[in-house]
Amino acid sequence: MKQRRITVLLFTLFTINIYAGSHPVSGLVLEKANPELPVAGANIYWAGTTHGTTTNAEGKFILPPNGHLTAGQLVVSFVGFKPDTLFIDKATDNVLVMLEKNIELDEVVVKERRKGVYISAMDPVQSHKVTTTELQKAACCNLSESFETNASVDVAYSDAVTGAKQIKMLGLSGIYVQTLSENMPLVRGMAAPYGLGYVPGPWMESIQISKGTSSVVNGYEAITGQINVEYKKPQGTEVFHFNLYGNEAMKSEANMNYTHKFNDRLATTLFVHGENQGKEIDLNGDRFLDMPNVRQINLMNRWNISPKNGGHREIGVKMLDELRRSGQVGAFEKNGSDLYGIETATSRYELFAKNGILFNKPGTSLGVQFSGSYHNQQSAYGDDSYQGTQYSGYLNVIYMGNFGSDLHRFKTGASFLGDWVSESLNGNSFIRNETVPGTFFEYNYTLNVYLNVLAGIRADYSTQYGVFVTPRLHVKWSPAEWLTIRGSGGKGYRKTLPLAENNYLLASSREIIVDDELEQEEAVNMGASLNLDIPLEEKVLTFMADYYHTRFLNQVVRDMDSDAHKVHFMNLNRESYSNTLQLELMHEIFSGFSVNAAWRLMDVKQTLNGELREMPLTSRYKGMVSLSYATRLEKWQFDLTGQFNGGGRMPDPDPVNPLWKKTYSPFTVVNAQITKRFRRWSLYAGVENLFNFTMQNPVIDAGNPRGPDFDGSMVWGPVHGRKIYAGIRYTLNVYE
Amino acid sequence: MKQITIIGLFAFFTLTFLSDNAIAKERKNEKKVVLSVNMDCHACVEKIEGNIPYEKGVKDLNVSLENKTCEVTYRVDKTSPGALIKAFKKIGYSAEVKKSENEHPVVKPDTSHNGHIHQ
CATH class of the missing domain: 2.60.40.10 (Immunoglobulins)
Structure with a gap:
């Protein structure tokens, strides 16, 4: 057979x-x-x-x-x-x-388990959709913790002190990933260091992850990929949801979602999130907290209006207040003022609105997306102080139409993106404003499931950098039901805000040098992928392979190598690129038991000081194995995930007095979780970092934080070891 | 080396689950019944899938909207087709036995028509 x-x-x-x-x-x-x-x-x-x-x-x-x-x-x-x-x-x-209906039908029908991850067969862009089923496989407190079972996205701590987290795709920093919520900007500029923590897990309906450059409709910023978060909708099936979480490090979290439907046309959802980590934890005994004490209150309220004449209207507000404290144990106690403390207070307000109008001609519509945000950060890093304020505005108007039939569709429109940033470091102020109006056109040819071509181009004008053009092309070809081949190529751009995006580097004694004339970052990304669905007995085995090449035409390089006591932001001269090859296998071996295994090789190099070198703090490979078993009816679920991180290079230590090694070794992190479901309740308990792997001496010269060698940014692995957690969820659905 | 040990551990778990499943296939005291249910929408399927599994003695459930049937696997010592019909009534559906299984052990479902082209 x-x-x-x-x-x-x-x-x-x-x-x-x-x-x-x-x-x-x-x-x-x-x-x-x-x-x-x-x-x-x-x-x-x-x-x-x-x-x-x-x-x-x-x-x-x-x-x-x-x-x-x-x-x-x-x-x-x-x-x-x-x-x-x-x-x-x-x-x-x-x-x-x-x-004609078959009367003598055999009544036995196979029930497909609700999948946690969907690989879109139609989308010309290589993408995965992660659903709540998958999100609930891990503790999943917020967006930064949602990628533990995903092979394409890595999440790493930016430094050992502040708890700032960043994602990586294709071996490159998360700043090159366009992070959106409902196709509007989410993590940009000042929100970059902690922004992934602003999206609580129970708010999310799904996350879509696309590799490579994506559609031009959402802007020019996606270089290595795009992550789009969809929040739960008032018109969805959930009426009430409640979640309580606690772990052994005394972190507690509470969430509540409530939906009210006034009538068929008007509905609203209120989301409330609170978290608190009150206890100071220092297990490695270096007198520095292993993770920050965070207190966060986060609220969202969204409204959905369905007008009588069809179409769709939405409006929503978000409010966040967060206080993060870290540094030396006891620094915030009454007599701790001589100790080294780090404090960041953030307040953020957002407003978003969407309006969709359908026209009489089939296949034509107009969509308007608007979002505005205010972000304020007040930080103290020991004796250094940093303050920043960012106002952002985004407007996108999209017209969808077709040339005669659904075979030839197009999207065209105009957008506006504005950032008004003012920063101050130890009393020195900087203003970094940029407004970017732009226009785009995207053509989509769809020959059923066989061939799909997405060709887009956009032109934008930046008040800082002038006119720039972004072409992108995606082709999907499925010559057979079991085979899908994709190819993509395109450009991406972004503006760097060195201080706003990297202010956690103040948790070190490195002198920060930012060159004056930093250019716009510009890169080309090309990739190809193969997706095989091989029928094995009654289940399908999915095999995926992809290769991506990213080449920077200009990049703002962060040089931590030339001098172990400095960090220098400057324009790239010569080469900087990344090559990644990823192989992934997904298979439900028998009903209820599925395996997902992946391996990725990364070759990331950058010219530093005239020499092409391996990118520091970037693993040479990454492997992942995820096992999931659910009993019939899914009343019990067991999940086990192992992440295998390859070794890599460290930024060069001081040649005279080397305080860290030149390289780091491979390491493994294993997470496990058990879930028990009842009709409306479910209980979960799990372990993060089961084998208790931690980095030795994550903070350089921790004993002397005001000395010249203190450095919290030399982090490549987990700072905190094994963590046991448990929680409870309650969900009431509309159909009950 | 440590990574290899952990990969080995994952393989061991996989094999354990595999053998465990082979044993689990011969379950005693279980019967299947196919019920005709008056449902006509996807929300009905969600409602049934969200409630019936938590009735006493229900071990497995396959809902087919196309055929308007629910195949229920249940423990004979804990429930009966009559009790299952009551459970459907409680959530607003009328159900009747279309086909019940006698003393046969649980058989593997036929999967040759699950929407894929097979040669």
């Missing part, structure tokens, strides 16, 4: 070129008893081949020709219906198939 499949696969590969030139057959599949009802998801294929397709929601299909001929027997089948066979002798676009 297996051998026959391989033969069929090979046969298909060789025949692809032939049928690509002929004309397709298209048509419609309806129910015989109720001709007004289309049959969605029906299988249509040429008899004796694997050339097939499925009908869309309207029952329509487009099937490429049978080999070099547009002739043969067409088989149409669907669960619950009698299969039908038709003879086709020429290319036609009006095949009408009426399927």
Whole structure:
């Protein structure tokens, strides 16, 4: 059986070129008893081949020709219906198939478990969608902790003292990933160091992760990838949700979501989040807190309005207040003023609105997205003080239309992005304002599930850098149901705010030098990926491989190598690139037990001081194995994830007095969780960092924080060891 | 070296689960019943999947909207088709036995028509 499949696969590969030139057959599949009802998801294929397709929601299909001929027997089948066979002798676009219900149907139907991760088969951009099912596999307090079971995104602490976290994609810093919420800017500028912690886990409905440059519709900033968070919607099924979490480090967290539907057209959801870590934890005995004491209050309220004449309107507000304290144990006690303390107080307010209008012509619509934010940060790092304020505004107007049919669709529109940033470091002030109006056009060619081309271009004008053009192209080709090939290429740009994005570097005695004329960062990203769905007995094994190359035409380089007592931000001269190769396997071995295994090799190099060198603090490889077992009916769930991080290079230590090693070794972190579900309640308990792996001496010269060698930024692994946690969730759904 | 040990540990767990599952397939005291249920929407499926599994003695459930049927696997010593029908009534659906299984052990579901093209 297996051998026959391989033969069929090979046969298909060789025949692809032939049928690509002929004309397709298209048509419609309806129910015989109720001709007004289309049959969605029906299988249509040429008899004796694997050339097939499925009908869309309207029952329509487009099937490429049978080999070099547009002739043969067409088989149409669907669960619950009698299969039908038709003879086709020429290319036609009006095949009408009426399927008759099968009365003697075997009632046994396979229930597919709700998947945690979906790999979009239609999207021309390589993307994964992470659902709440997957998010609940780990403690998942906030967005920064949502990628533990994801092979494409790495999350690392930026330094050993402040608890700032950053994500990495394709081996490069998270600042090159465009992080959005509902397709609007989320983590930018001043929010970069702690912004991932501003999105509580229970607020999220799903996270979409795309690799490489993405659509031009959302802007020019995605260089290595895009992460888009969708919050839970007032029109969703959840009415009330409550979550309480606690861990052995005395961190506690409470969440509450409440939805009220006034009528069919008006609904609102209120989200409340509070967290507190009151106890000072120092397990490695270096007198520095292993993680900051954070107190956060976070609120969101969103409204959904469905106007009478169709379309869609939304408005929402967010408010955040956070206080983070770290540094030496006891620094914030009454007589602790001589100790080294770090304090960051943040307040952030956001407003967002969306409006969608549908026009009479099918397939045409207008969308308007608006968001505005105010962000204020007041920080003290020992004797240094940093204050910053950022106002941001974003407006995007998108018109969607088509050229005659759904085969040729387009999006076009205009956008405005503005950032007004004022910063002050030890009394020296800086103003960094930029406004960027832009316009874009994106063409999408969709030949059913077979071929999808997304070609986009945008032109923007920056008040700081002038005019720049962003072209991007994505192609998806599925020559067979089990095979998808994607290719992408494009450019991306971004403005650097060295202090706002890196102010956690003040938790070191390094002198910060920022060059005056920092240019706009500019990069080209190219990639290709392969997705194989191999049927193995009754389950499908998914194998994915992707390769991405990112090359910077200009980059703001953070040089920590030339001098162990300085950090220097400057324009790149010569090369900087990243190559990554990732292999990933997903398989449900038997009902309820699934495995996800991945391996990624990273080659990231940058020119520093005239020499092309391996990027410091970047692992050479990353592996991940995630095992998940759910009993029938999913009343019990067991999850185990291992992350295998390769070693890498450290920034050069001082040649005379080296205080750290030149390299770091590979290390492994294992997390495990058990969930027990009841009708509305569920209980979970788990362990982070099961084998208690921690870095030795994460803070350089911790005993002397006001001395010249103190440095909290030389961190490559976990600072805090094993952490046991437990929690409880309560969910009431609308259908209950 | 430590990484290899941990990878080995993961492989061990996988194998343990595999063998455990093989044993679990021969479950005694379990029967299947197919009920016809008057449901007509995806929300109905969610409602049934959110409630019926938590009825006493229910071990597995497969809902088919196309056929308007629910296949329930249950423990004979804990519940009965009659009690299951009552449970459906409680959440607003009328159900009746379409096909009940006699003394057969649980069989693997037939998966040859699950929406994929197979040759």
